[in-house]
Amino acid sequence: MTFIHVGIVLSTGINSAYALGYAGTIMVPLGWTGGVIGLVLSTLISLYASTLMAKIHEYGGKRHIRFRDLAGFLYGRTAYSIVWASQYANLFLINIGFIILGGQALKAFYLLFKDDHRMKLAYFIAIAGLACVLFAIAVPTLSSLRVWLAISSAFSLIYLTIVFVLALRDGINSPPRDYSIPGSKISRVFTTAGAAGSLIFVFNTGMIPEIQATVRAPTVDNMLKALYFQFSIGSVPVHVVTYVGYWAYGSSSTSYLLNNVSGPVWAKALANITAFLQAIIALHIFASPAYEYLDTKYDIKGSALAIRNLAFRTLVRGGYLALTTFLSALLPFLGDFMSLSGAISAIPLTFILPNHMYMIAMKKNLSSLQKSWHLLNIIFFSALAAAALVAAFRLIAVDSKTYHTFADFAFALGYAGLIMVPLGWVGGVVGLILSSAISLYASTLIAKLHEYGGRRHIRYRDLAGFMYGQTAYSLVWASQYANLFLINTGYVILGGQALKAFYVLFRDDHQMKLPHFIAVAGLACVLFAIAIPHLSALRIWLGFSTFFSLVYICIVIALSLKDGLEAPPRDYSIPGTKNSKTWATIGAAANLVFAYNTGMLPEIQATVREPVVNNMIKALNFQFTLGVIPMHAVTYIGYWAYGSSASSYLLNNVSGPIWLKGMANIAAFLQSIIALHIFASPTYEFLDTKYGVTGSALACKNLAFRIIVRGGYIAITAFLSALLPFLGDFMNLAGAISTFPLTFILPNHMYIVAKRKKLSFLKKSWHWLNIIFFSCIAVAAFVAALRFITVDSTTYHVFADL
Structure with a gap:
């Protein structure tokens, strides 16, 4: 393409329907001075960073047609993977925003004719998502979009012109407006940081090398001309609409300016419909890299109308957009997602990486002053990204507390400490049984792949690496260790709760919190970790662990039965409002998964005798039948005895002889120490191997290493446990971040890859349905867990005494 064509494409991108929100998301939190200076500075800095990228497009004597290719060329394979993930995360967040925009536009159109409040924003977001699915199926390739780019530009021109004219008229006819920055001093700090993320979001997509790949030679010179066009003439509309909108409506400007304007119904309707249609086209543009990657990966070629290709687009693109739409309806806070996208990906891809890449590429030609300038940029924008990320999560949390779930805005309060309390009898029992059955099914899928490709895969990450490559190996490795860390956080909290319950039996003076x-439990774990150098040294302690478990389970069952028989009728109603019940249910879904899974099945299977697969399946059948009976019994009897007052540590509920309760609490405390060591052992052994720790366990060097490294690991775990001692929340978080992907999503996809030649289309569809469904649940559970931690953190002080 010529530089003019590229300049127009870039300009169309920044003048998308997002431009209707900047008056509310940038000007309102920053005011006239901060907003205008911020937008102008963002324009100049974005131009500067973009030119840095453009200048190294042909670095090393070859063209780098993708951002990740350039990163891989400069830094290596790991950077390639990280940039790849960042770009797709960026595009995903941008697409969430486009679906929210489409839903807002449709709702605004509907309200022009029928303001009955029956149709909520979530419904319109669902319709927008469906429209995007249909468009994604109908437009198979990016090259098919050419005519639609012109239509998109026409739509942008229509709604920007209408908004400008109507806002100008409203501003002239209105009395003086309030331009003060709303909120308290603290909230302004966070909204300013969030607005900084939005400022970066305005002008950047993180796809400069990909766009430059379409430019005619001389590539660098023509791309620079295109960028100058984008950041001069091309940026005029977005600046004008933003300033005029804020001038007309002041601090009451919304994140969708068409909700503010007044004027002829036909003009507002036309603007809203064109904004809706442009959002669909724009989403498809930003989703196309993901679509084309999947098409290439799964060898989708030939006629776009072939049944196989149609089915693939319907299933895969539909699944992607279903997940996007679900999250959009769940948290339809457009400004917050602009801040989040700016923090997570736009700032790193637009400012941090370009400056560092330019330093690497031009290091021989740069003076020390120039190098210092680029380093200053890297440090400043890294700090800004961190601040914007925190602010974005806070804004989402605050907004989700203010509005209702899946109503006009979403989210509500809830606390899911256990499984039965938030789900009740029917949901709890059915959920636990279903979780057992589904966990057994997913585990057998992984077990059957243990010898895939004619070799044994003794680690989960080895299997992932064998099937997908080094990147998947690294991701699964990280997920497993994150899972273990969160599990260990839970064990430290459990140990602390058990010790506190023991102490309170004898001295309830509230002086010890x-x-x-938790600190004492952490210290005990450190001493145990130093004393037990290897996993093989744990054998006798596994027997003790089983004994301790038997002790406290038997005591809890006996005392709960006694309390249940003697107590008056209990309240089994699910606590909370309708909205809080929704979120508590989502959190409980993560707890259900957490109950049965560790994400370490191949590692366990590596210890099984031949025939490995058959014996492992027998072991799994035992685990999910006889093995789950004690857990089910304790859960049901505890809920039966105490109803909705059952706590996340059942020994806080039981009554009975002090010596029995004391014994149960001490047994639970000691078992937590041993269990933590089991789940921490993979981390310990990885570090021992990495740093060459060999020889006698009592050698001074080895002792010092265990004290510093294992002590440091547990110190961090204990500190986080004491800082946020919300056990149920960490169970939710562990389930969402790692247990869902490792237990349900990856096994289904691995099974498709391994057995693709033997699976029918119906079976493949079944596995894809599992992947999409559990991905949606994982995302929802992750958001719920963050929400619960945020709410509990604001309800209680840090280092709270629960």
């Missing part, structure tokens, strides 16, 4: 007991 839960964080103190």
Whole structure:
């Protein structure tokens, strides 16, 4: 393409329907001075960073047609993977925003004719998502979009012109407006940081090398001309609409300016419909890299109308957009997602990486002053990204507390400490049984792949690496260790709760708080970790662990039965409002998964005798039949005895002889120490191997290493446990971040890859349905867990005594 064509494409991108939100998301939190200076500075800095990228497009004597290719060429394979993930995360967040925009536009159109409040924003977001699915199926390739780019530009021109004219008229006819920055001093700090993320979001997509790949030679010179066009003439509309909108409506400007304007119904309707249609086309443009990657990966070629290709687009693109739409309806806070996208990906891809890449590429030609300038940019924008990320999560949390779930805005309060309390009898029992059955099914899928390709895969990450490559190996490795860390956080909290419950039996003076007991539990774990150097040294302790478990389970069952028989009728109603019940249910879904899975099945299977697969399946059948009976029994009897007052540590509920309760709490405390060591052992052994720790366990060097490294690991775990001692929340978080992907999503996809030649289309569709469904649940559970931690953190002080 010529530089003019590229300049127009870039300009169309920044003048998308997102431009209707900047008056509310940038000007309102920053005011006239901050907003105008911020937008102008963002324009100049974005131009500067983009030119840095453009200048190294042909670095090393070859063209780098993708951002990740350039990163891989400069830094290596790991950077390639990280940039790849960042770009697709960026595009995903941008697409969430486009679906929210489409839903807002449709709702605004509907309200022009029928303001009955029956149709909520979530419904319109669902319709927008369906429209995007149909468009994605109908437009198979990016090259098919050419005519639609012109239509998109026409739509942008229509709604920007209408908004400009109507806002100008409203501003002239209105009395003086309030331009003060709303909120308290603290909230302004966070909204300013969030607005900084939005400022970066305005002008950047993180796809400069990909766009430059379409430019005619001389590539660098023509791309620079295109960028100058984008950031001069091309940026005029977005600046004008933003300033005029804020001038007309002041601090009441919304994140969708068409909700503010007044004027002829036909003009507002036309603007909203064109904004809706442009959002669909724009989403398809930003989703196309993901679509084309999947098409290439799964060898989709030939006629776009072939049944196989149509089915693939319907299933895969539909699944992608279903997940996007679900999250959009769940948290339809457009400004917050602009901040989040700016923080997570736009700032790193637009400012941090370009400056560092330019330093690497031009290091021989740069003076020390120039190098210092680029380093200053890297440090400043890294700090800004961190601040914007925190602010974005806070804004999402605050907005989700203010509005209702799946109503006009979403989210509500809820606390899911256990499984039965938030789900009740029917949901809890059915959920636990279903979770057992589904976990057994997913585990057998992984077990059957243990010898895939004619070799044994003794680690989960080895299997992932064998099937997908080094990147998948690294991701699964990280997920497993994150899972283990969160599990260990839970064990430290459990140990602290058990110690506190033991202490309170004898001296309930409230002088010793839960964080103190968590610290003691952490110290005990450190001493145990130093004393037990290898996993093989744990054998006798596994027997003790089983004994301790038997002790406290038997005591809890006996005392709960006694309490249940003697107590008056209990309240089994699910606590909370309708909205909080929704979120508590989502959190409980993560707890259900957490109950049965560790994400370490191949590692366990590596210890099984031949025939490995058959014996492992027998072991799994045992685990999910006889093995789950004690857990089911304790859960049901505890809920039966105490109803909705059952706590996340059942020994806090039981009554009975002090010596029995004391014994149960001490047994639970000691078992937590041993269990933590089991789940921490893979981390310990990885570090021992990495740093060459060999020889006698009592050698001074080895002792010092265990004290510093294992002590440091547990110190971090204990500190986080004491800081946020919300056990149920960490169970939710562990389930969402790692257990869902490792237990349900990856096994289904691995099975498709391994057995693709033997699976029918119906079976493949079944596995894809599992992947999409559990991905949606994982995302929802992750958001719920963050929400619960945020809410509990604001309800209680850090280092709270629960």
